[in-house]
Amino acid sequence: MAWLVLEDGKAFAGEEIGFWPAAYPPRGGEVVFNTSSSGYQEMITDLAYAGQILTFTHPQIGNYGWHREENEAGKILLKGLIVRELSAGEGSFHADGSLEDYCRKHKIAGLKGVDTRALTRYLAKYGYRLGVLVKERGAGERFWQEHPPEVFRPARPLVYQAGTAEEYLIPGSGPVLALLDLGVKRNLLRCLQQRGYCLYVLPAGTPAEEILALKPQGLVISNGPGAPTELPEIAAQISKVFSRLPILGIGLGHQLIALAAGGETYQLLCGHRGNYPVQSSLTGRATMTTQNHGYAVRRDTLRGTGLQVLYTNLNDGTVEGLSHQKYNILAVEFYPEGAPGPENEAVFTRFDQMVRGRAVHA
Amino acid sequence: MPKQKWRKVMVIGSGPIIIGQAAEFDYAGTQACRALREEGIKTVLVNSNPATIMTDREMADLVYLEPLTLEFVTRIIEQERPDGLLATMGGQTGLNLAFQLAQAGILQRYGVTLLGTPLRSIKQAEDREDFCRLMQEINEPVPASTIVTEVEAALRFAAQIGYPVIVRPAFTLGGTGGGVADNAEQLRLIAESGLKASLIGQILVEKSVAGWKEIEYEVLRDGGGNSIAVCHLENMDPVGIHTGDSIVVAPSQTLTDREVQMLRRSALKIVEALGLEGGCNVQFALHPATGEYVVIEVTPRLSRSSALASKATGYPIAKMAAKIAVGYRLAELSNPVASGRSAFSEPVMD
Numbered sequence: 001m002a003w004l005v006l007e008d009g010k011a012f013a014g015e016e017i018g019f020w021p022a023a024y025p026p027r028g029g030e031v032v033f034n035t036s037s038s039g040y041q042e043m044i045t046d047l048a049y050a051g052q053i054l055t056f057t058h059p060q061i062g063n064y065g066w067h068r069e070e071n072e073a074g075k076i077l078l079k080g081l082i083v084r085e086l087s088a089g090e091g092s093f094h095a096d097g098s099l100e101d102y103c104r105k106h107k108i109a110g111l112k113g114v115d116t117r118a119l120t121r122y123l124a125k126y127g128y129r130l131g132v133l134v135k136e137r138g139a140g141e142r143f144w145q146e147h148p149p150e151v152f153r154p155a156r157p158l159v160y161q162a163g164t165a166e167e168y169l170i171p172g173s174g175p176v177l178a179l180l181d182l183g184v185k186r187n188l189l190r191c192l193q194q195r196g197y198c199l200y201v202l203p204a205g206t207p208a209e210e211i212l213a214l215k216p217q218g219l220v221i222s223n224g225p226g227a228p229t230e231l232p233e234i235a236a237q238i239s240k241v242f243s244r245l246p247i248l249g250i251g252l253g254h255q256l257i258a259l260a261a262g263g264e265t266y267q268l269l270c271g272h273r274g275n276y277p278v279q280s281s282l283t284g285r286a287t288m289t290t291q292n293h294g295y296a297v298r299r300d301t302l303r304g305t306g307l308q309v310l311y312t313n314l315n316d317g318t319v320e321g322l323s324h325q326k327y328n329i330l331a332v333e334f335y336p337e338g339a340p341g342p343e344n345e346a347v348f349t350r351f352d353q354m355v356r357g358r359a360v361h362a
Numbered sequence: 363m364p365k366q367k368w369r370k371v372m373v374i375g376s377g378p379i380i381i382g383q384a385a386e387f388d389y390a391g392t393q394a395c396r397a398l399r400e401e402g403i404k405t406v407l408v409n410s411n412p413a414t415i416m417t418d419r420e421m422a423d424l425v426y427l428e429p430l431t432l433e434f435v436t437r438i439i440e441q442e443r444p445d446g447l448l449a450t451m452g453g454q455t456g457l458n459l460a461f462q463l464a465q466a467g468i469l470q471r472y473g474v475t476l477l478g479t480p481l482r483s484i485k486q487a488e489d490r491e492d493f494c495r496l497m498q499e500i501n502e503p504v505p506a507s508t509i510v511t512e513v514e515a516a517l518r519f520a521a522q523i524g525y526p527v528i529v530r531p532a533f534t535l536g537g538t539g540g541g542v543a544d545n546a547e548q549l550r551l552i553a554e555s556g557l558k559a560s561l562i563g564q565i566l567v568e569k570s571v572a573g574w575k576e577i578e579y580e581v582l583r584d585g586g587g588n589s590i591a592v593c594h595l596e597n598m599d600p601v602g603i604h605t606g607d608s609i610v611v612a613p614s615q616t617l618t619d620r621e622v623q624m625l626r627r628s629a630l631k632i633v634e635a636l637g638l639e640g641g642c643n644v645q646f647a648l649h650p651a652t653g654e655y656v657v658i659e660v661t662p663r664l665s666r667s668s669a670l671a672s673k674a675t676g677y678p679i680a681k682m683a684a685k686i687a688v689g690y691r692l693a694e695l696s697n698p699v700a701s702g703r704s705a706f707s708e709p710v711m712d
Contacts, residue, residue: 091616286691288707
């Protein structure tokens with residue numbers, strides 16, 4: 001028996017899975033949930049979940065095993081996972097291993113047998129909560145009496161850990177793009193590569209001058225973990241290239257573009273993690289998108305920034321995408337590269353047109 | 363919002379409940395009648411089956427318990443003068459009647475508009491040759507097949523595509539003379555008897571995908587080209603065992619997200635190419651080890667799977683298909699099972 005103890009004292013029981021050595025400091029972070037019915041592997045390896053404990057609302061996880069080629073990153077920064085029922089993964093004929101083997105190997109702790117429905121309803125009602133994974137409930141309660149909520153706050157924003165430390169090149173025969181790596185997913189790289197781009201993947205802290213010195217024909221700002229408001233230094237660099245390059249921002253990249261233009265962001269009560277419908281204000285078309293964001297752009301702060309809303313969430317009306325009235329800027333809060341979830345071709349096509357000079361803003 | 367306001371719509375039911383055509387169509391038809399009445403549309407129901415809740419007085423404004431034949435339905439149209447006809451709720455019976463009414467010029471004569479998926483889309487989905495041609499155009503794989511009139515041609519084709527192959531004689535009485543061949547020896551025997559059994563001396567030789575995973579997608583598409591995969595289903599038994607004899611699980615449990623998305627993308631592409639307006643089922647065979655897939659068939663109407671998918675997800679597919687038929691876009695409708703959310707949604711766990 002082991003426990004997830006939330007900062008407000010609420011506790012959920014389960015059984016240990018993955019990595020639980022005898023002496024190990026309590027592991028914790030923000031507890032979030034994802035409502036998708038497939039794609040647990042892509043979620044676990046999505047660096048935008050860095051520092052978080054991920055709960056799956058789908059009642060059985062691990063059922064199709066673990067597939068090497070489905071990892072979205074080479075490193076794992078997730079703090080823990082919580083499932084209702086863990087499957088050994090007999091359901092696949094071509095798996096490389098099981099979910100639990102992977103967790104053990106990569107030192108991820110988790111709980112199974114948790115009433116994930118109760119936990120999800122609790123989070124949906126009261127909003128985001130921090131939690132610790134502990135072997136005894138009392139230890140968790142003591143932990144929160146002795147520690148402030150800032151205990152799990154990293155010394156440096158997580159994007160610097162999630163993104164690449166060194167610049168690297170992905171060759172391609174098409175236009176050269178700079179990609180600011182805040183925790184990029186492999187499938188985004190794959191999608192851009194398939195469109196022929198040559199990619200300079202750059203560390204999160206790369207200054208605008210260095211980006212421009214590469215003479216790229218466009219800039220991509222990837223998704224990543226954490227709060228956009230903790231990254232004013234990156235927003236400042238982005239604002240310097242607004243008028244110089246076509247820009248595509250995704251997830252955290254979308255939020256940073258809004259901040260760079262003078263807009264504001266806020267933390268959602270319990271975030272969007274799973275599949276959500278969005279509608280384009282340009283075409284009126286609705287599409288399903290895959291999302292993972294705890295922050296959103298405040299619509300009423302966009303006036304005067306030059307940005308306009310391009311995609312709106314059909315469920316709660318949140319801003320899910322932006323374009324610029326003057327510059328070639330396209331930003332989406334959802335993952336156009338899917339993985340897990342559906343890809344959104346239209347976003348890449350529009351960016352293609354911006355880079356290859358066939359269309360401009362608005 | 364719908365461009366046109368419909369005054370009176372006729373709904374065709376599925377007739378008697380028989381094996382293979384069961385109560386799921388009552389479920390669909392009942393939901394459709396309710397959805398139309400919500401819109402203030404007068405509904406006229408024709409169904410020969412008195413033993414269904416659908417023909418209870420409170421479901422439709424007018425109920426005709428009459429035989430589902432061209433003659434009777436024509437007379438009802440003459441009398442009621444509906445301006446719309448909804449024929450995709452009553453299984454194959456409903457669709458066949460719609461074809462007959464269109465062919466006999468009845469719909470045109472009385473100014474009745476067929477609502478939902480247009481007839482040419484339905485025809486394209488149901489006619490094997492038309493369908494395969496369309497799949498080729500949009501680059502979606504179907505099992506390799508050919509029509510031959512002699513045994514040697516069948517053997518040559520099988521040698522080219524590999525065994526096992528399925529032999530289906532064209533125009534037989536009672537479907538006799540076909541079978542699955544694992545090698546040339548078997549094929550020679552089956553092809554011979556098949557050619558004899560066919561009234562026109564033709565057999566179809568098709569690559570067998572027996573043993574592959576059988577996966578289905580329930581798709582809704584509105585007239586504006588917005589589509590969603592409401593649900594995907596995985597049959598416990600592989601291709602080769604009829605879905606009606608198998609247990610079906612929703613959502614699929616053994617597919618990776620990459621496989622789920624690959625088939626979803628294909629299903630949405632197919633309904634887009636067909637120009638469907640309403641509900642539809644797309645059936646796939648997926649190789650368990652290699653991830654290769656083929657499109658087996660498309661059912662361009664509400665089916666048994668739609669009813670199962672509605673029950674599994676809580677999403678009222680038939681009701682939404684009826685709203686689409688009278689001109690709504692999915693994004694204009696709210697989700698009746700998740701308050702405050704859009705009907706343009708793919709069910710999730712919460």
